[in-house]
Amino acid sequence: MILSAEGLVKTFPGVRALDGATLRLAAGSVHALLGENGAGKSTLIKILTGVYRPDGGRVLMGGAEVHLAGPLDAQKAGIGVVHQERNLIPEFSVAENIVLHHLPRRFGLVDRPRMKAEARRCLDLLDLDLDPDMPVAGLSVAQAQLVEIAKALSVDSKVLLLDEPTASLTGDEADRLYGIVGKLRDNGHAVVLVSHKLEEVFAVADTVTVLRDGHTVADAEPLAGYTQDQVVDLMVGRAYASVRLPERRVDPETPAALRLREVSTARGHRDVSLSVRPGEILGLYGLVGAGRSELAKALLGLDRITSGTVEVHGRPVRIRDVGEALRRHRIGYVTENRKEEGLFLDQPITRNIGVTVWRSLARAGLVTERAERRVVEEYADRLGIKASSPRQLAGQLSGGNQQKVSLAKWLAARCEILIVDEPTVGIDVRTKAAFHELIAELAGEGLALLLISSDLPEIVTLADRIAVMNDLAVRGELLNDHDYGRMSQAIIRLIHGDAR
Amino acid sequence: MSSPATTAPETARPPETRRPPRIPLWANPRLGLVVLLVALVVLFTALRPAFLDTTLTLVPLQSDISVYAVVGLAQLAVLSLGHMNMAVGSMASMSAFAMGLAYDRLGVPLPVGLVIGLAAGALLGALAGLIISRTGVNSFVVTLAMDFALVGLITILYTRFTDGVAFSGQPAGMTTLRNDTFADYCMGEVCGPRIPLIAPIALVAALAVGLLFRYGRLGREILMTGANEKAAELSGIPTKRRVLQAHALSGLLAGLAGFLLAANNGAFSASIGDQFLLPSFLGPVLGGTLLAGGAVSVLGTVLGATLTQVIYKGLNLLQFQLDELKLYIGLVLLVALSLDRIRHVIGERRGARA
Numbered sequence: 061m062i063l064s065a066e067g068l069v070k071t072f073p074g075v076r077a078l079d080g081a082t083l084r085l086a087a088g089s090v091h092a093l094l095g096e097n098g099a100g101k102s103t104l105i106k107i108l109t110g111v112y113r114p115d116g117g118r119v120l121m122g123g124a125e126v127h128l129a130g131p132l133d134a135q136k137a138g139i140g141v142v143h144q145e146r147n148l149i150p151e152f153s154v155a156e157n158i159v160l161h162h163l164p165r166r167f168g169l170v171d172r173p174r175m176k177a178e179a180r181r182c183l184d185l186l187d188l189d190l191d192p193d194m195p196v197a198g199l200s201v202a203q204a205q206l207v208e209i210a211k212a213l214s215v216d217s218k219v220l221l222l223d224e225p226t227a228s229l230t231g232d233e234a235d236r237l238y239g240i241v242g243k244l245r246d247n248g249h250a251v252v253l254v255s256h257k258l259e260e261v262f263a264v265a266d267t268v269t270v271l272r273d274g275h276t277v278a279d280a281e282p283l284a285g286y287t288q289d290q291v292v293d294l295m296v297g298r299a300y301a302s303v304r305l306p307e308r309r310v311d312p313e314t315p316a317a318l319r320l321r322e323v324s325t326a327r328g329h330r331d332v333s334l335s336v337r338p339g340e341i342l343g344l345y346g347l348v349g350a351g352r353s354e355l356a357k358a359l360l361g362l363d364r365i366t367s368g369t370v371e372v373h374g375r376p377v378r379i380r381d382v383g384e385a386l387r388r389h390r391i392g393y394v395t396e397n398r399k400e401e402g403l404f405l406d407q408p409i410t411r412n413i414g415v416t417v418w419r420s421l422a423r424a425g426l427v428t429e430r431a432e433r434r435v436v437e438e439y440a441d442r443l444g445i446k447a448s449s450p451r452q453l454a455g456q457l458s459g460g461n462q463q464k465v466s467l468a469k470w471l472a473a474r475c476e477i478l479i480v481d482e483p484t485v486g487i488d489v490r491t492k493a494a495f496h497e498l499i500a501e502l503a504g505e506g507l508a509l510l511l512i513s514s515d516l517p518e519i520v521t522l523a524d525r526i527a528v529m530n531d532l533a534v535r536g537e538l539l540n541d542h543d544y545g546r547m548s549q550a551i552i553r554l555i556h557g558d559a560r
Numbered sequence: 561m562s563s564p565a566t567t568a569p570e571t572a573r574p575p576e577t578r579r580p581p582r583i584p585l586w587a588n589p590r591l592g593l594v595v596l597l598v599a600l601v602v603l604f605t606a607l608r609p610a611f612l613d614t615t616l617t618l619v620p621l622q623s624d625i626s627v628y629a630v631v632g633l634a635q636l637a638v639l640s641l642g643h644m645n646m647a648v649g650s651m652a653s654m655s656a657f658a659m660g661l662a663y664d665r666l667g668v669p670l671p672v673g674l675v676i677g678l679a680a681g682a683l684l685g686a687l688a689g690l691i692i693s694r695t696g697v698n699s700f701v702v703t704l705a706m707d708f709a710l711v712g713l714i715t716i717l718y719t720r721f722t723d724g725v726a727f728s729g730q731p732a733g734m735t736t737l738r739n740d741t742f743a744d745y746c747m748g749e750v751c752g753p754r755i756p757l758i759a760p761i762a763l764v765a766a767l768a769v770g771l772l773f774r775y776g777r778l779g780r781e782i783l784m785t786g787a788n789e790k791a792a793e794l795s796g797i798p799t800k801r802r803v804l805q806a807h808a809l810s811g812l813l814a815g816l817a818g819f820l821l822a823a824n825n826g827a828f829s830a831s832i833g834d835q836f837l838l839p840s841f842l843g844p845v846l847g848g849t850l851l852a853g854g855a856v857s858v859l860g861t862v863l864g865a866t867l868t869q870v871i872y873k874g875l876n877l878l879q880f881q882l883d884e885l886k887l888y889i890g891l892v893l894l895v896a897l898s899l900d901r902i903r904h905v906i907g908e909r910r911g912a913r914a
Contacts, residue, residue, distance in 0.1 A: 362793075383796035393794065401794050404787040406854055415784055415795045418777040426775040469795065 062087040062122060062250050063108075063139070063219050069116035070103050077103040079274035080117070085219060085250040090241055092261045092283060093254045095271035096295050096488040101254055104271065105221055109141045110134040121218075135161070140217030142208045144224045148196045155179035155192035158211045182210040185247075186240050202233035206240070213244075220244065221252045226260060227486065230348045238264045256486065258288050270294045296490055305500040310340045310524060315374055317508035318391070318477050323368035325358040327351065329532045331368065334510075338476070341499065341509045343523025343540070345516070345551055351532040352512045353396055356479045360385045360393055372477070386416060389477070392470030394463075396482035396512070402466035405455030409447055410436045412454045412465050416473035439468040443498065460491035471502075478502070481512040496522055520547045528554040593846060593863040597870060604874035611877055614754050619741055621873050622755060626762035627820045629865040631836050632843025633769050634813035636861050639844055640773065641786040641806050642853025643699035647688065648814045648840045650710035652833035655681035655815030657717055660828025664722075664729030673731055678815045684710070685811020689804035699807075718830040726829035737823045758820050765816060769809075770858035782806045786853025842868050842893060 063085040070078040078100045085091050095101045106112040108119065110128035118125050126137045134141075148157045155176050156163075164174040179192045188206055196204060205225060212220055222241070226234040241251050241264060255261050261268075262283065270278035270291065277294050278286075316335035323332045329351055336342040346352050357363050359370060361379040369376045372389045385391040395401040404412050414421075414432045421431045436450055443464040447457060454465055463483060470478055480499065484492040499522055503509050513519050519526055519540075526538045528551050536554040540547060604611040611617055631648065638645045645651070659677035662668045668676070688706055692699050718724055742752025772779035785792040785802045793799045817836065822828045845851070846867060847860020871892055875885050 360794075381796070381798065382794055383798055386796040395794055400788075401790050404784055404791055404854070407784070407787050411780070411784065415781075415792070415797070418780060422777040425777055426771070427777055427780065428775065473796075 061085065061120075063120070065104070065108065065117065065119045067117035068104065068107060068114045068119075070100075070107065070112060070114050076274055078107075078114070078117075080276075081271060081274060082276040082279055083108075083252075083269050084280040085252065086267070086280075087218070087250050088245055088248045089266045090245050090251045090253060090264055091280070092265035092268040093252050093271070094258075094261065094268060094291060094295055096490060099271040099295070100274045101271055102223075103274075105141065105223060105254070108134065108139055108219075108221065135215045135217075138216060138218040139221065140212030140215060140219065141221040142205070142212050142223065142225060144227060146204055146208070148204055148207060148211075150197035151195060153193050153195055154183075154190055154199070154207055157196050157207060158182050158192075158214050160211070162215065178214065179210070182214045185213055185244075186210055187243070201228050202230070202236070205229065205233075205237065209240070217249070219250045219252065221254070223254045224256065224486070225253070226255065226257065228348070234260065256488070258291065262288060272296075292489055305497065305521065306504060308339065308500065308504055308524070310337055314338060314340075316371070317373060318510070319371040319374075320359070321369045321371065323355075323358075323370060324366045325355070326364040326366055327354045327358060327532070329355055329358065332529075332534050333368075334527055334534065336477070336508045336510050338506050338508045339503055340525070341503045341511050341523050343519040343526040344510060344512045344529060345514065345519045345526055346512075346529035347514055347555070350529045352529050353481050354532075355529075356393055356481060356510070356512065359479070360391070386470075386473055386475070387419070390473075390475050391477040391479070392416075392473060392475035393479045394467050394470060394481060394483060396485060398462055398466045403454045403462055406453060408451040408453055409440065409445065409457075409465055410450045413439060413469045413472055416469045420473075435472050436468075439472045440465075442471075443468050444494070460487050460495070463487060463495070467498075475507070477508045477510070479510045479512065482514065483511070484513075484515065484518060492518075516548050516551065517544065519551075520544050526551065530555045590848065590857065590860050590863060593860065593867055597863070597867050600867070600870055600874060604870070604877065608874075608877045611874060617873060617877065619754055619756055621869060622759050623820075623824050624869045624873070625862075625866050626756070626759045627817055627824060628839045628843065628869055629862045630762050630765050630813055630817040630820060631840045632847075632861040632865045633765060633858065634810050634817055634836075635840035636769070636844045636849055636856050636858065637810040637813055638699065638806050639849050639851060640779075640782050640853060640856045641699075641803060642851070643692070643786075643803070643806070644703060645685070645688070645807065645810045645814070645840075646700060646703040646837065647684070647707035647710060648810070648817075649833035649836035650707045650714060651681050651684045651811045651814040652818030652821070652836055653714050653830065654684055654710055655811075656818035656822050656828050656832040657714060657721075657830075659819060659822070660727035660729075661721060663731045663734075663828070664727040667729070668731070670731040670733045670737075674819055677819055678812050681815025681818070682808045682812035685814070686804055686808035688811070689807025692807065693800040693803040714830055722830075724830075726827040730827075734823065734826070738826050758823055761816075761820065765813065766858055766862050769813070772809075773856050773858065778802075778805065783854055783856070788854075839865070839868060842889075846893070 061084050065081070065083045068078045068081045081100055081104055083093065083104060093101055093104070103112060107114050108128070110130045110133045113129065119128060120126070121137050126133070128134050128137065149160070152160070158179040159175050164171040164178060176192050183190055183192065186206055186209060188210065190203065190207070196207065199207065209220070225237060229237060238260070241253070244251055253261060253265055265283050267280050268278055268283045268286065268291065269276060269280055272295060314337045317338045319335040320332055324330050332355060334342065344352050354363065358365055359379065361381045361384065370379065371377065372391070377389060379385045379389065382393065399405065410432055413436045417435050418427050418432070421427050421435065433450060440450060445461050445464045445468065447461065454462060457465065483499065484495050487495065496518065499509065499511065511519065511522055520542060523540050526540050526547070528535045528538070538547065538550055601611070634648050635645055655677045658680035659673045662673040662676045688703050691697070692702050737757050741754045741756050743754045745752050773783060781792070781797045782802045782805065784795070784797060785799045789799050814833070814836070818832050821832050843861040843865035844856070846864030847857045847862070849856045849860060868889065871889060872885060875888055880888065
């Protein structure tokens with residue numbers, strides 16, 4: 061064992077985040093660290109990187125106990141980490157970012173040739189052909205991610221922790237990243253992979269540790285001995301039946317609530333035709349960068365539509381902004397980017413949900429707290445938003461509850477057409493299932509739903525029809541028979557259609 | 561939705577889950593201001609009993625507080641967006657010029673001139689808001705440039721239309737507004753309190769602004785735009801219009817402050833507003849309004865303005881020189897802000913532990 065953490069205990073006010081958790085890593089392996097949100101993964105990582113000090117237990121590196129009192133101690137012990145959030149300085153060059161914390165110096169000045177050589181060495185470890193002098197701001201998301209890994213390796217890390225490394229990468233980029241992870245394993249590194257994407261985990265990892273409620277429920281077991289369902293069972297802690305969604309039937313004769321006819325946009329979408337009926341879920345599948353969110357935003361008037369028509373309930377419309385989409389056509393858009401675009405993190409839940417209904421609640425321009433609270437509580441109850449009070453700040457909620465708040469404001473505004481963009485990104489397994497039920501339920505009530513997702517199982521579970529988008533155009537549409545194997549193949553074929 | 565669960569009695573809910581998370585009382589910046597205010601009043605009175613002299617101190621103090629509370633509100637109107645209005649002073653000045661011109665040349669009655677002046681202020685604010693929302697240039701830069709231009713324009717205008725300093729014509733009622741208090745108006749034996757006539761004007765302005773940001777749809781939408789402009793736009797708020805409106809409100813309140821100061825000084829002069837900029841930030845910032853936008857405190861702004869004027873008056877009575885006054889006001893601001901930050905951090909830690 062290159063690293064073993066034993067009996068870790070960490071208590072926060074009112075919460076025991078870790079309660080005797082164990083993590084054992086072997087050199088030359090990829091180790092998956094799994095668990096639902098709140099299971100203790102982040103706390104464990106923060107202990108290993110010296111951010112938190114454990115209340116109990118110990119950490120051994122190569123058999124010797126290490127005391128990690130701060131991030132520098134962790135670096136010295138040989139533990140590197142790549143966090144979910146980017147930690148690069150955009151204005152600095154690739155080389156400066158990589159060796160930021162141990163700049164080679166000569167006569168008190170930065171020794172630039174040595175800095176570049178050092179950065180080059182780290183980039184070579186990853187087979188990365190990047191100019192070390194290039195500013196980080198000019199890199200793609202995937203490249204920046206790899207630079208972060210190079211930065212973590214620059215301190216000679218034997219253990220590398222990757223927290224949700226593919227959250228913002230496309231499929232190809234993720235494959236490339238995992239290729240590099242494989243190479244690091246072959247070089248004798250121990251790589252810890254934290255990810256919500258079980259398919260990826262199963263493709264890459266050798267061993268797995270599963271945390272639940274601060275305990276280790278699977279301790280460095282070979283992953284080959286498990287199926288995905290078994291791992292989910294371990295994470296959730298009860299036999300997890302894959303969601304049975306209520307049967308819905310949409311009369312194919314029902315006129316479309318929203319229809320796009322050969323819509324082209326200033327962003328470069330070409331002749332997109334789509335339609336969705338009341339009570340129906342149209343899945344819009346595509347990889348990151350296919351132009352799905354951008355299409356939704358053009359629909360809402362945030363980008364220019366250059367040709368083609370948009371029809372709402374059969375009538376051609378011209379939508380200039382979100383307010384008009386909402387009030388005149390009852391169209392809502394739940395953004396994929398909830399923290400930046402969906403929520404007011406420093407504002408209470410009441411304001412976050414109330415923002416779309418003030419106009420209808422206002423009497424002589426004034427909104428009473430009572431009227432607002434009545435509406436807000438109705439929808440908070442209905443979606444099961446867990447908060448200490450309606451006045452709690454949105455930023456203090458868990459990811460799942462934040463997403464519910466971001467959805468609630470559109471339901472409160474009585475939308476009839478709802479565009480839901482990547483609704484379960486970064487949300488744990490159990491909440492995800494609840495969300496799927498909710499979305500199906502909304503469709504059952506007669507909402508027309510356009511579900512944008514790059515999560516294949518999600519699309520196949522929920523959608524009635526699936527439109528596949530790639531490179532700013534719709535490549536084809538499929539009637540979903542909910543057979544995952546067949547549907548996923550058909551979808552992938554559509555995406556790569558013109559390439560083969 | 562017809563679920564049987566909804567018929568369950570409301571009382572089933574445990575009460576403690578309903579309680580909003582309260583910050584401890586002592587961490588409330590408004591309370592700190594009140595305590596500081598009382599302490600200073602006691603101190604100044606002990607050192608100079610004349611501090612409680614009504615005619616000499618308290619009446620002029622109330623007039624000054626009225627003016628500078630409205631100046632603070634003018635800044636607060638755009639701080640709500642996370643913006644700044646560096647042209648509060650020159651907007652007030654332009655507004656006062658418009659009023660002076662109307663009274664002097666057109667001979668309009670007092671309220672009509674006031675409306676003209678407020679409209680001029682609002683128009684200038686709207687112009688700033690328009691430029692900011694159209695070009696996306698930082699509000700600080702836009703209003704700073706505007707201030708520069710307006711200061712020049714004001715000098716030109718006063719040279720052209722007056723003796724170069726102030727208008728000579730005044731509407732009927734101006735002297736009354738300046739000199740009288742409610743004590744001068746009696747119903748039989750009962751006379752009003754010794755409060756200057758302009759105080760209720762400032763009070764009404766504060767109440768109106770408070771109402772707007774707390775319950776007004778417009779005010780709330782302005783705050784949401786300040787909290788997260790992108791999210792506000794994606795929630796259906798016409799953010800550009802809200803930016804324009806907030807700046808127009810700022811200009812209007814600056815105009816009102818200009819009017820109140822002119823009423824206090826007894827003249828519509830070119831110097832109105834040239835001392836407004838720093839106090840306009842002092843009130844809101846001392847009162848706990850965030851520079852980042854998304855939250856405002858009207859009560860805090862009024863208290864902050866009161867505190868500043870009390871310090872000013874007190875030190876003045878103790879015969880400090882003008883330069884010393886500025887030094888001490890600056891120091892008080894630094895101390896108050898540091899204390900506020902410390903209180904905030906401790907409050908957060910307490911809150912997290914609770």
